[in-house]
Amino acid sequence: MEREKNRRDVTIKDVAKRAGVAISTVSRVLNGLDKVSEKTERKVREAVAELGYVQNALAVSMVTGQTKTVLMVVPDFTNDFNGSVIQGAEEYLKARGYTMLISSTRDFKEEDFEDLYRRFSGLADGILVVQGSPDRLDHARWEKPLVLIDAYRPQEDHYTIEIDNEKGTFLLTEELIRNGHRRIGLIGGISDGSASGRRVAGYLSAMERYGIPVDGRLMAPGSHFEETGSLGMAAFLSLPEYIRPTAVVAVNNLTCIGCMKVLAERGMRAGREISLAGFDDHLLARYSVPGVTVIRRPTMEMGREGARTLLTLLSGETPERKRLIMESRLIRRGSVAKK
Amino acid sequence: MEREKNRRDVTIKDVAKRAGVAISTVSRVLNGLDKVSEKTERKVREAVAELGYVQNALAVSMVTGQTKTVLMVVPDFTNDFNGSVIQGAEEYLKARGYTMLISSTRDFKEEDFEDLYRRFSGLADGILVVQGSPDRLDHARWEKPLVLIDAYRPQEDHYTIEIDNEKGTFLLTEELIRNGHRRIGLIGGISDGSASGRRVAGYLSAMERYGIPVDGRLMAPGSHFEETGSLGMAAFLSLPEYIRPTAVVAVNNLTCIGCMKVLAERGMRAGREISLAGFDDHLLARYSVPGVTVIRRPTMEMGREGARTLLTLLSGETPERKRLIMESRLIRRGSVAKK
DNA sequence: TTGTACGCGTTATCAA
DNA sequence: TTGATAACGCGTACAA
Numbered sequence: 001m002e003r004e005k006n007r008r009d010v011t012i013k014d015v016a017k018r019a020g021v022a023i024s025t026v027s028r029v030l031n032g033l034d035k036v037s038e039k040t041e042r043k044v045r046e047a048v049a050e051l052g053y054v055q056n057a058l059a060v061s062m063v064t065g066q067t068k069t070v071l072m073v074v075p076d077f078t079n080d081f082n083g084s085v086i087q088g089a090e091e092y093l094k095a096r097g098y099t100m101l102i103s104s105t106r107d108f109k110e111e112d113f114e115d116l117y118r119r120f121s122g123l124a125d126g127i128l129v130v131q132g133s134p135d136r137l138d139h140a141r142w143e144k145p146l147v148l149i150d151a152y153r154p155q156e157d158h159y160t161i162e163i164d165n166e167k168g169t170f171l172l173t174e175e176l177i178r179n180g181h182r183r184i185g186l187i188g189g190i191s192d193g194s195a196s197g198r199r200v201a202g203y204l205s206a207m208e209r210y211g212i213p214v215d216g217r218l219m220a221p222g223s224h225f226e227e228t229g230s231l232g233m234a235a236f237l238s239l240p241e242y243i244r245p246t247a248v249v250a251v252n253n254l255t256c257i258g259c260m261k262v263l264a265e266r267g268m269r270a271g272r273e274i275s276l277a278g279f280d281d282h283l284l285a286r287y288s289v290p291g292v293t294v295i296r297r298p299t300m301e302m303g304r305e306g307a308r309t310l311l312t313l314l315s316g317e318t319p320e321r322k323r324l325i326m327e328s329r330l331i332r333r334g335s336v337a338k339k
Numbered sequence: 340m341e342r343e344k345n346r347r348d349v350t351i352k353d354v355a356k357r358a359g360v361a362i363s364t365v366s367r368v369l370n371g372l373d374k375v376s377e378k379t380e381r382k383v384r385e386a387v388a389e390l391g392y393v394q395n396a397l398a399v400s401m402v403t404g405q406t407k408t409v410l411m412v413v414p415d416f417t418n419d420f421n422g423s424v425i426q427g428a429e430e431y432l433k434a435r436g437y438t439m440l441i442s443s444t445r446d447f448k449e450e451d452f453e454d455l456y457r458r459f460s461g462l463a464d465g466i467l468v469v470q471g472s473p474d475r476l477d478h479a480r481w482e483k484p485l486v487l488i489d490a491y492r493p494q495e496d497h498y499t500i501e502i503d504n505e506k507g508t509f510l511l512t513e514e515l516i517r518n519g520h521r522r523i524g525l526i527g528g529i530s531d532g533s534a535s536g537r538r539v540a541g542y543l544s545a546m547e548r549y550g551i552p553v554d555g556r557l558m559a560p561g562s563h564f565e566e567t568g569s570l571g572m573a574a575f576l577s578l579p580e581y582i583r584p585t586a587v588v589a590v591n592n593l594t595c596i597g598c599m600k601v602l603a604e605r606g607m608r609a610g611r612e613i614s615l616a617g618f619d620d621h622l623l624a625r626y627s628v629p630g631v632t633v634i635r636r637p638t639m640e641m642g643r644e645g646a647r648t649l650l651t652l653l654s655g656e657t658p659e660r661k662r663l664i665m666e667s668r669l670i671r672r673g674s675v676a677k678k
Numbered sequence: 679t680t681g682t683a684c685g686c687g688t689t690a691t692c693a694a
Numbered sequence: 695t696t697g698a699t700a701a702c703g704c705g706t707a708c709a710a
């Protein structure tokens with residue numbers, strides 16, 4: 001069935017006729033560019049109000065080449081880290097007259113992004129990507145401004161908003177060590193040169209720094225999924241006691257949640273049978289009893305700064321730096337027990 | 340600074356020239372409408388491939404009057420109910436060639452929506468609103484297809500995707516009663532004729548059904564925020580013991596979380612010092628120890644069905660019913676103790 | 679200071 | 695089966 005196209009919306013032409021001026025005059029008033037006499041300006045504004053005219057953004061985009069729209073790409077919407085980043089970005093963009101298109105891409109495969117680029121290149125002025133952790137996309141095919149959030153790009157081939165991931169796991173591991181733990185497990189993480197790899201590195205460097213030999217059996221690498229956490233924790237718990245870690249570092253929020261799930265199922269508690277420290281200050285970390293020691297990232301702010309950087313790029317200016325590394329901090333809670 | 344407008348993208352004109360045909364012919368091939376000889380079709384496809392032509396969606400929208408875009412409005416992105424609904428909707432839309440614009444509106448005030456309507460009426464074909472709970476917007480100013488998710492519209496003035504909210508709190512309250520509780524508190528909810536009011540109603544009708552007099556001191560109404568939960572729970576805990584509720588129903592996920600926060604702060608646990616039952620199967624309900632008895636709603640599916648209904652509307656057809664009431668179920672966990 | 683007219687990339691109508 | 699061309703709504707040189 002056909003959708004009528006001509007809703008017979010009020011156009012600039014109608015306004016011009018009503019105000020008794022040319023459409024170019026209306027345009028000038030609307031965009032406040034050239035000089036317009038007060039009298040005509042008033043006439044135009046009245047006509048606009050009376051007719052309830054609203055600019056057709058599509059038509060504007062056609063001629064200006066700008067859409068005033070930003071595309072945001074996230075792995076999914078159910079992860080509260082992503083939700084928070086989106087929130088920060090959306091508020092910033094909206095306040096500046098930008099509109100946000102959004103798409104989720106669980107896989108972050110090269111070809112999925114090719115599709116995205118194709119579909120959105122005409123629709124958005126720029127793109128904001130929250131990078132699922134193992135990621136090697138080069139994004140070279142997207143020719144417009146691009147900002148990556150939560151990505152690790154030491155080669156500085158793109159603008160990025162990051163935190164110091166290595167430092168994060170370093171601090172977590174150190175915190176465990178300082179509480180007397182030596183058999184410390186690491187759950188999740190993939191040493192592939194991405195942000196995830198930095199977290200693994202942080203664990204390793206803390207161990208080395210404190211002279212604790214790393215035991216391969218206490219490392220359960222994997223993608224940043226809940227299941228990685230559950231499997232890892234379950235595996236650790238079934239190790240003979242003399243090997244079993246007394247404390248665990250979970251590499252991100254999902255793996256941390258997976259760990260807690262297993263503990264819950266077995267009637268165990270973090271900080272009692274085993275200590276736990278993780279990334280991101282999610283609901284469960286904050287309000288479970290005991291709370292979980294975590295690295296808290298400025299999630300909302302990361303979204304906001306990503307948006308800010310993108311708009312700077314869009315305005316034709318050059319942001320101060322390619323990599324913006326934001327502060328995160330260690331939050332101590334009861335999940336870490338003295339040994 | 341000026342952003343160059345002519346990225347000199349490949350246009351349909353370029354393809355036409357390269358293929359040695361008229362642009363109208365290229366358009367026909369692309370849209371597969373009229374008959375085109377195999378030979379010319381092949382020529383056109385080759386030209387498209389060689390030039391890497393991609394349609395300018397804006398220009399298409401200008402002439403067709405359709406944007407193939409849907410606007411989704413949510414109160415915020417950090418609430419995992421919203422995240423899950425978005426996920427369901429976005430996947431459905433994307434799979435059908437639709438693009439999703441998104442905007443968050445914490446307030447759900449009439450005037451904020453007026454703005455939204457204005458800004459997006461030219462940009463989206465339809466709108467999908469996840470309604471913050473106390474809501475009386477009539478949405479009359481939005482003239483295109485509209486679907487409300489998680490709204491209560493007995494007057495059937497809009498298409499809605501709902502669950503039976505009254506039944507939800509009824510079941511939760513009943514569950515507490517069956518476990519021997521009689522002094523049952525209700526936290527959150529506003530009896531304003533919206534979905535929130537139905538939840539209050541469910542509590543009241545369960546109490547009545549089981550012949551338990553309702554004590555006004557055990558009702559802590561309020562908006563669906565975390566703070567309503569914390570304040571309510573704190574207030575209950577400070578009541579003298581002979582009045583204090585032995586169990587509490589939290590009216591939504593945030594209020595439930597607020598309750599748990601207070602319990603955590605005081606070293607108390609749901610199911611021990613006080614029983615707790617709530618709405619929505621969030622992280623904390625699932626994995627805290629003990630888990631929380633909740634009504635689980637089919638969140639992802641609600642998003643999907645909302646999108647489906649909207650696309651049905653957009654295709655010019657009429658959905659089977661105005662109100663789609665989806666099934667939710669009670670999940671029993673340790674937060675409810677026998678009395 | 680204001681108006682005319684062209685162009686943005688596409689679809690759709692009408693001829694050929 | 696194909697081609698030419700008028701919209702779509704707007705911004706903007708350029709002319710007046």
